[in-house]
Amino acid sequence: MMMKMKVNTIKIVALIGIALGLSACKKNFLDLQPLDSLSTTNSLSSTNELKMYVNQFYQNVFPGQPTGVGGSGIAFNDAGTDNMIFSSINARTSGLSSLSDTTSIREYRTIRSINYFFENYRHATGQASEINKYVGEARFFRAYVYFNMVRKYGGVTWINKVLPADQEVMAVRRDSRTLVVDSILADLDKAIDLLPVASNSASMRVHKDVALAFKSRVALYEGSWEKYHKTKNDAFFVKDITDDKIKTYYEKARDAAATVINSSRWSVYSTGKPLQDYGNLFVTTDLSTNSEVLLWKKYNTNDNIGHSISKYTSTDGADMGLTLSLVDDYLTRDGRPFTGNERKQAQAVYGKELSADLRDPRLSQTVAMPGQPLKPGVNVPAYPPINQTGFNRSTTGFPLYKFLEYNNASAVSDDFKSMAPAIAFRYAEVLLNYAEALAELGGDPIVIANALNPLRLRAGMPSVDVNKEYNTDPSYPFYSLSPVIQCVRRERRVELAAEGMRLDDILRWAAADILLAGKRPLGALFVGSDMASQNTSAGFYGSSLLYYDTAPSGKSVNLYLTGVQGDALRYIDPYKNLLPGGYGFNLGRDYLVPIQQRMLQLTGGNWSQNPGW
């Protein structure tokens, strides 16, 4: 009995021992590799991997369209300038930015991802042209992201490799603007070499002409930034910059633009309908064969990928409005500045000053004009909704019409149903860049005019005549500039209105002193126009009357006007109460945004704060 038990015991113990041994034998039991993600060992080894890797940068690098009132996006990015205002003020241009709201510089995350590409793409096997294409795209994106940083912060540290997570490595200075911009241009030159040629945007990828167009944008930006800030002798230009250096930037801008123009692959979109072509360009949901569009972001609500411009602008309000200053800058239909008596008379009847009979037809394709279609079956009412509340309200009386998909029933009634494209690069800007660079270089006015004329032609306007359209009215901001420079700047403002370029232009022209600081953006003429007469119980505003100056007892003021009671002409003055002193843009500070304070510590004090902060 005892013996038998011992035998059994030995058996069992042996069994367990074997079981243990078997499991323990699996020596690599703990060597477990990821199962569902790509390994970085030999990563980016095929052209397909290169493509998919570069695809990530398309997702969020280019600006999109706004998804809500007050939100950012191409159509609303002019807000807070002399072009457009929301009911709320823009913190930066009002001088209300604060260090505490500063965010970290997230652009560097994209830079790291791009640098990883450069350190690894050589593994890839495949056709050289295919590989080059993606290397070119990566160069382009690195330039694009650095340019975003330069616009916001000025010079930053140029990083071109994947850094180790070592705080000591971060103890480096900011590079000068010049170094960063020159590096951007160098990247773009490589991109221009490597990228394929395309004559339309159907590939929906960056191509050679996109890189050239961007190069002209960057070089023009830097050339004018340095030139005009140097002229102002403020804190923002590179102290040792020479005029020759500035000139080379303009030349690069001119030459890059010229290369695109001379390729003859692109032309301004026109079907011979001057009253519609310009406006239609911005609501065409598929631009892949459009001759003017180099690169654009598509929306498709079948995939729930849409934005919300039309929902809000179809209220004829959107809690925003274009400014009197912008509206006034459009020439008359025959190519003269819109001033004096002519202007006064047109303003007396609301909407008349907008009409294509009187003015550059791009105006009525940018601002909502009474009687235009607003949404299916509904036209823009005779007077703007300045008496409404929330997003139904227009702040200036000049509601935005550009980008409004007035015939899309779903877009005008719902969020995220708008499909107006977000155009990243269009040929018109190349022409404008070329003209401006040439003008700054003292180029031939005829050549400049010829570059701009296609834009005029599309809108049914006469050709450029710099002397005829020269505005010398001392109240006109750029009255002291040369006729040709005044002309290219006006053309740029008009053509690119509400495309999010205005603030950049003001900053690079160092023009915040005359366009922003201390200036209050105004709206339509109220007292002195028929709008005021509609403010009766029987009139257009009868349902909700407007009170200005002194409201009857128990009511409060809901409309602010320029001047004082009794003045003959009084314009809507939305910020009269809010910003009595006008935009508080701090000329010694607000041309650049501040650097987060922690960056100063984390770089061991090597990074310096921007001027004025």
Next chain:
Amino acid sequence: MYEILTFNFYGHCRMKRKILLTMKLTVILLLSFTFQVVANGFAQNRITMTEKNVSLKKVLKEISRQSGYDLVFVSDALQYAKPVTIQVKEVSLEQALELSFRNQPLIVYDIKGKAVIVKDRKISADKSNPMLVLPVDIKGKVLDETGQGIPGASIKVKGSHKGTITDPNGQFSLTGIDENAILLVSYVGYVSKEVKITGKGPLTINLTAESGQLNEVVVVGYGTQKKINLTGSVSVVKGEDLENRPVTNATQSLQGIAPGLNVSVGGNTKPGQSFNLNIRGAGNLNGGDSPFVLVDGLAMSLSDVNPNDIESISILKDAAASAIYGARAPYGVILVTTKKGTADKTTISYSNNIGFTSPVKLPEMANSYEFAKYFNAATFNATGSKQYSDDKLALLQQYVNNPAGMNIFPEVTDNYYSNWENSANGVANTNWFDFHYKPYAMRQSHNLSTSGGNKNTQYFISGAYYKEGGSLRYADINYKRYNLNASISSQLNSWIKLKLNTKFTQSDYVSPFSGFEGLFFHNLARMRPNVSPYDLNGNFSEMSMVPYLQSGSKDETKSYTLAILPGLELEPVKNWKIMADFNLLRTNTNEDVLKLPGLIYGMDGTPKYVNRSEYGIPILGGYTRNMNATNYFSPNVYTSYSYVLNHDHTFNAMFGFQQELNEYSALSSSTQDLISASRPGLSLATGSQTTLENRTHWGTRGFFGRLNYNYKNKYLVEVNGRYDGSSRFAADSRWGFFPSVSLGYNLAGEKFMEGIKDQISLLKIRGSYGLLGNQSGAGLYSYAQTMNVTIPGPSGAGGQWYFQNGREGYIAAPAPFNPGVTWEKVQMANLGLDFEVLKSHLTGSIDVFQRNTRDMLGPSLDIADMYGGIPPLSNNANLRTNGWELSLTWKDQLENGIRYSIGAMLSDNKSVVTKYQNPTNSNPSNTWYEGKNVGEIWGYRTSGLIQNADQAAAFNKMNHSYLSSSAWVPGDVNYRDLNGDNKIDIGNNVLGNMGDLSIIGNTTPRYAYSFNGAVEWKGFSVSFLFQGIGKMNYAPKPGDVYFWGAGALAQVTVFNQHLDYWTPQNPGAYYPNPYAAPAGSISTYINKTQQVSDQYLQNAAYLRLKNATINYALPSSLIKKIRLSKVNIFITGENLFTITKLAKMLDPETVAAAVDPGKSYAQNVTAGGEPGKIYPLSKVYSIGVNVGF
């Protein structure tokens, strides 16, 4: 008595002879006695038989057959029988027996009742027959109440010097003692017992514990131990303390039950959700410090266990107690033991619990008139405009007073009442909380269990059903759970025991929130009251959100957990045990998400399908199915040996091996544009379809061992060690060794204490120190660098850019990684005192501990932005947590039969960062630095609200552009210039130069306390449990509209408390100026009022009546008549009332949802949503019965 005897008699007739042999005489005698009573008047048959030289047994059987009397053979009496020759005719029973036994010198018989008892002569011998008194050898076992052997028990022979002590298994033997001797059996903590020797058969002596918990057997890692011998810090919760609580699962009922175990609601307030568990506070800085939960030795979720199946829960708190789990249990262990069957005790019981739940607290919305006035004030303050015209205000006031006959949609411009949201349109007065919450919801649970078995095989089987409904009126939320638990163990032969435990849990959670639950609670708070939820025809409007709740949209999650735990227990040689458990856990989750658009009606009655864009519902419907499965397999093989030297020195040794492999896989497939809404399916849709998968795995392997030494239960030593490897780390940093040592000294065992043993039955000092490891903070493949792939899916999932052929997938850059990531090391020291004094009325323990977490994994260091990523985790930081715990229990029984107990617990802990890679101590309010206390809140100090223009001018003289360049006006908060530099800012944001910021509070819950009591008298009992936190802060962050009221235009949320805002007429207001402006510009304004500051710092300490129960046990005399063994009826409630100073719209337990003690305040701000905007915590009233059959 009757029952027992009946039972035994019944059993005896069928018992095998072998069992009969071991039957105790005492039982027989009792049996006999009973039958005597009932045998009166029994008619006797006459007996006739003729036999020659047959066995006595055969003769007796014949006599039994003819007489109708039963035969009872005691002991192995028949082995002494001699053959019988008998010839009788029509004789009485007595005569027949007399003849049969005539020649049987060693056997006697006795007639008791209707039975003939046959015994050998020794057993019946009495002292009058000295010839038969012989010295005997006796063997026996001393067992405790659970059937475990008691080692070291003292056995003395009464009236002699003979005696012995039991061995580690509780066995003893004595030789050459008087066969009638009486044994005195005693053991500390147990009631001593006198036992009369009865024959030679082995004795089984059961000792019952004295009152007090000393002798409880506590489940510890890979074994059990007497509480008295514990050297680690262990708290024990008995299953019965959790019974009858109307809670969703056991995690909820653990709150306030054990000192040092922190149970927090977090955001887990929905039906069926588990609370968060933590032992002894923050263990590290990345929140990966939850305890390791083992149920019957298997790592699984406590919420998958039927609370009624729980026998006991051990909470292992210090390194000594949890070291045997090494790197799996750096932050404590919760060992759950489920009920098992008991031999010879069949029970069937049923219990239920039916209750009503309702939100503990809902905020009080302002009415629409007050709302509009507030809104106007807020927008006027910011932008100088008012949304509600004076006429509109008048209409709203009229509506609030008397809505009869009023046009509720004066501004309606189209058929579908569009553009009503975020506008002043509409005249109504809707309290959206009253609208969406119903007064109560139902919950119920039912439990049925049976257990029993015999000496060799025992079983326990239970089933449970739990159902809980949600509190929302229009959103049908339902949680159901089914539990099945079967446990069986069988002694295959004398040394092999086979066990099998199977647990199955199925849960089912359904809600109509197909991806928009968070948004629903967000919208519920921000919807304006001036809009009616009904349109003019009485249909629900789009803004009521009811169309989406009742569209048929459904998110149903079914989870299945199957745990199979086969095991073997071998004892091949006495005191050498081998245990082999093969734990298998399979969990499956199946989630079906059906998204259907809401249906609204136009004014003309035309229906229209709508989607609130943010809810992402495709207008033709969408369907997603997520399936995931986890397979976990873990063999545990371990062996133990115990050895007693000279009765006084007890040694125990245990070592073993464990391996784990966990494989997870998930598939998720979505489509849209359903062919039919009533039959959704992946193949029943015309839209594009996407499938995503996720597969991961991990493994560990560990070798562990333990040595115990115990000298006379006075001096205790324990050493543990574990060597662990984890697949999460690269091969060269994979393995770690984690040892611990602990000592105990029980003063009560000393001779000099003998005199006051009555008063002090236990006084034990214990101390421990150990090293543990943590792997859980590390990513599953932390040493490998990987790149994620995103592919486009329906509803805009994936990339947003259209390429020539549509959206394409993309590869993301690899996140920064660190191949050298390894174990986080946790050192822990613990000093404890256990006592049981005042005749065992008062028991308690005190623990003091310090835990140093070294080489902590992240969170990652802050690095300059040009690095371009979140730096990888590295083992670079240290954290120290100090704390203490105290628990006291007083139990007594009064002479009038009232029994009562009261208990109290108090614990505290705080953590401080002792090493961190922030050499300049920069940004101390948002990142870690050496010396930072976990949870610290940095904020401004204030001098109240600015009251007049002079004060405003004085403030505006300072440079306040850091916060806002907008000028301060009366009603804004007067932040103090602490450092007197005429600037309100954060200095250069380095510790020591933080401008006007200082530490104003701490989010760490401190002084967790609870007290409980119970009184019992004649079947009635009342018990209660209060739980609370003594000190804790919550700081509302800018933009938390639930607290502040005003904010971005679309977020303004006005409760009654918010109406107390500053105006010149209300200078003593609590709230500052309200500001409302578009989201893009709001910070300019609220930066003047909503900074984190001492003025608005909240005291989130609270005291809450967690549970109160009234129970009535029906008298046994009554229930016997209906053949039941137990009937309890009870009324109970959870979260019945609360005392707190926290702002009224918030709940102190859920406000902490936004506060993870393992995160810095800033991290919490980033991670957390707004407190308040969640499903509310519930209170419960319920009744139930508990019946034993």
